[in-house]
Amino acid sequence: MELSRSAGVPSAGVALIALAAAALPLVTRDSYYLDVATTILMNLTLTMSFRLQVSTGQINMAHISFMGIGAYASALLVTRVGLSFWATLWIGPLVAAALAVPIGSVALRVSGPYYFLITFAFSEVVRLFFNNFFEGLFGGPSGLVGIPKPDRLLGLAFDGKLELYGLMAVLCVGVALALVRLDHSRFGLTAGAIRQADLLAETLGVNVFRYKLTTFVLGSFIAGLAGVFFAHFRRVLHSSDFGLEPMVLLVVFTVIGGTGSVWGPVVGTILMTIASELLRELHHYEILVFGAVLILTMLFAPEGLVALPGTARRLLRRLRGRAPAAAGVGLAP
Amino acid sequence: MLLELRGVSRRFGGLLAVADLSMTVAGGAIHGLIGPNGAGKSTVFNLITGVIPLTAGEVFFKGERTSGLRPSEICRRGIARTFQATTLFREYTVLQNVLVAAHLVTTPGLASALFWSRPYRERERRARDRGRTLLEALGLGPVASQVADTLPHRDQKALALTMVLATGAELVILDEPMAGLAAQEKAETTSVLRRLREQGVTVLLVEHDMKAVMGVCDTVTVLDHGVRIAEGTPREIQTNPAVIEAYLGADEPGA
Ligand SMILES: Nc1ncnc2c1ncn2[C@@H]1O[C@H](COP(=O)(O)OP(=O)(O)O)[C@@H](O)[C@H]1O
Ligand SMILES: [Mg+2]
Numbered sequence: 001m002e003l004s005r006s007a008g009v010p011s012a013g014v015a016l017i018a019l020a021a022a023a024l025p026l027v028t029r030d031s032y033y034l035d036v037a038t039t040i041l042m043n044l045t046l047t048m049s050f051r052l053q054v055s056t057g058q059i060n061m062a063h064i065s066f067m068g069i070g071a072y073a074s075a076l077l078v079t080r081v082g083l084s085f086w087a088t089l090w091i092g093p094l095v096a097a098a099l100a101v102p103i104g105s106v107a108l109r110v111s112g113p114y115y116f117l118i119t120f121a122f123s124e125v126v127r128l129f130f131n132n133f134f135e136g137l138f139g140g141p142s143g144l145v146g147i148p149k150p151d152r153l154l155g156l157a158f159d160g161k162l163e164l165y166g167l168m169a170v171l172c173v174g175v176a177l178a179l180v181r182l183d184h185s186r187f188g189l190t191a192g193a194i195r196q197a198d199l200l201a202e203t204l205g206v207n208v209f210r211y212k213l214t215t216f217v218l219g220s221f222i223a224g225l226a227g228v229f230f231a232h233f234r235r236v237l238h239s240s241d242f243g244l245e246p247m248v249l250l251v252v253f254t255v256i257g258g259t260g261s262v263w264g265p266v267v268g269t270i271l272m273t274i275a276s277e278l279l280r281e282l283h284h285y286e287i288l289v290f291g292a293v294l295i296l297t298m299l300f301a302p303e304g305l306v307a308l309p310g311t312a313r314r315l316l317r318r319l320r321g322r323a324p325a326a327a328g329v330g331l332a333p
Numbered sequence: 334m335l336l337e338l339r340g341v342s343r344r345f346g347g348l349l350a351v352a353d354l355s356m357t358v359a360g361g362a363i364h365g366l367i368g369p370n371g372a373g374k375s376t377v378f379n380l381i382t383g384v385i386p387l388t389a390g391e392v393f394f395k396g397e398r399t400s401g402l403r404p405s406e407i408c409r410r411g412i413a414r415t416f417q418a419t420t421l422f423r424e425y426t427v428l429q430n431v432l433v434a435a436h437l438v439t440t441p442g443l444a445s446a447l448f449w450s451r452p453y454r455e456r457e458r459r460a461r462d463r464g465r466t467l468l469e470a471l472g473l474g475p476v477a478s479q480v481a482d483t484l485p486h487r488d489q490k491a492l493a494l495t496m497v498l499a500t501g502a503e504l505v506i507l508d509e510p511m512a513g514l515a516a517q518e519k520a521e522t523t524s525v526l527r528r529l530r531e532q533g534v535t536v537l538l539v540e541h542d543m544k545a546v547m548g549v550c551d552t553v554t555v556l557d558h559g560v561r562i563a564e565g566t567p568r569e570i571q572t573n574p575a576v577i578e579a580y581l582g583a584d585e586p587g588a
Contacts, residue, residue, distance in 0.1 A: 199384065203404045203414055204496060208405065
């Protein structure tokens with residue numbers, strides 16, 4: 001957020017992600033690894049957009065619902081209306097963003113724990129809606145099935161893992177580029193100011209509500225984008241895909257990496273998605289493991305893993321500063 | 334009149350912190366607001382800047398009603414304030430603090446922030462230059478890249494003042510800008526206030542240092558238990574029996 005830095009520096013980090021993503025198929029084309037890598041990129045899109053909202057001090061527990069809205073919108077528009085995936089790739093996120101305007105306007109009237117609760121309540125309403133209503137449309141408890149893969153674009157078929165991986169990589173890098181730029185711009189500076197002292201920002205002329213709503217809507221658009229991809233990647237949707245459990249994972253992924261910069265979610269998501277794959281055997285208990293990891297992070301690295309070197313340095317300096325004084329007191333063990 | 338309060342009241346539960354207060358602040362003046370601790374001075378500032386809602390009454394700025402507006406909108410109309418407990422964006426550098434404060438004057442839209450166009454970068458450069466100039470003027474040039482939280486008290490006070498000026502406000506409201514400062518630093522703040530008056534910026538000031546208030550203010554309003562008990566030139570105020578009574582009756586003389 002150091003505004004004096006040039007445009008090149010933050011973008012270089014994104015270039016690194018792009019390079020790593022492009023290099024993977026050269027190393028392996030094993031469909032399992034491609035699947036995991038695609039999931040990492042999809043999760044990354046979600047966690048980065050979640051952090052955008054955290055950067056103004058909002059913990060939006062309905063973030064996953066906007067992914068769901070994008071997913072169901074695209075699935076239905078393709079299967080029922082016959083639209084092309086390449087059209088719904090834009091329409092899905094727009095639907096999510098459009099719904100985010102009234103929902104955000106209501107939720108952002110409150111803050112702190114009330115905001116947390118109101119967004120959580122909303123996410124449950126959305127989940128129950130997909131599960132219990134219009135069963136003919138949303139598929140009810142058995143899910144919405146038969147969602148096709150993306151159709152051909154410019155003569156390119158999207159029926160293999162590699163093509164889907166490539167598409168997700170392009171989407172993810174595009175989102176990362178936009179978010180890094182935003183973070184390092186005046187917009188990001190003001191967002192961070194709101195998180196540190198919202199009343200001060202407001203009295204200095206920052207319309208805090210409008211800023212928060214902007215990040216809410218933009219974040220929902222990106223979540224919707226991830227949702228559209230998710231629908232045509234998994235090709236079946238269940239309401240529980242957008243329920244509390246994946247939402248908690250989303251929070252854990254983001255917080256473990258750290259919310260101080262866009263790099264926190266990157267580190268957290270890559271590590272945790274891989275961990276999640278390794279813990280697959282544990283099924284629903286994996287959330288217990290993640291809970292424990294979250295608590296440990298909160299205790300020992302409250303600013304997240306990416307801030308760990310700095311935190312450790314500060315801690316060491318403090319310990320060294322304190323050591324002689326402690327010795328001087330001479331408390332016998 | 335630049336600022337006008339008409340029958341402004343504010344109740345906190347059973348306590349009437351500000352009671353039917355009417356007062357005006359003339360454009361271009363340094364106007365002092367004094368009174369014993371708990372008289373309601375900070376509450377009056379909160380009411381003017383929209384930080385808390387009024388129980389009754391109205392506030393007008395440049396003839397337009399501002400009571401009921403969001404604080405950001407009131408700032409946009411030209412009123413900016415400091416807080417009694419100095420508040421800063423603690424994790425940001427001094428320059429970043431000023432850049433946030435200059436938001437209204439220089440902030441580009443979301444789209445140009447996304448695309449980092451040439452005009453956007455040009456505007457960013459100008460905003461930084463403007464921030465640096467302001468910091469130099471307030472003596473904070475050497476600490477521009479220091480994190481706000483690590484500044485000594487006096488620099489934090491100076492930064493809060495700089496940020497208020499960076500908004501480009503016509504009316505600047507300062508809640509105890511000299512609290513905790515040494516005599517030399519108080520004198521510097523006083524000269525900044527005089528310079529502001531020369532530039533046509535109006536100042537509304539709460540300050541406990543009576544010598545400073547009487548030395549710099551054109552007009553002084555005295556508040557006691559939320560009620561206006563006197564108003565006039567510093568000379569008139571110093572000899573007003575009601576004022577002397579209020580201060581002698583207070584727990585903290587001279588406060
Ligand atoms: N947010 C609040 N809630 C309840 N009482 C308050 C609040 N703010 C101020 N007060 C009370 O209002 C009175 C005036 O306070 P204040 O305006 O801070 O006085 P001053 O700035 O003149 O010292 C005090 O009695 C104070 O306790
Ligand atoms: Mg006060």
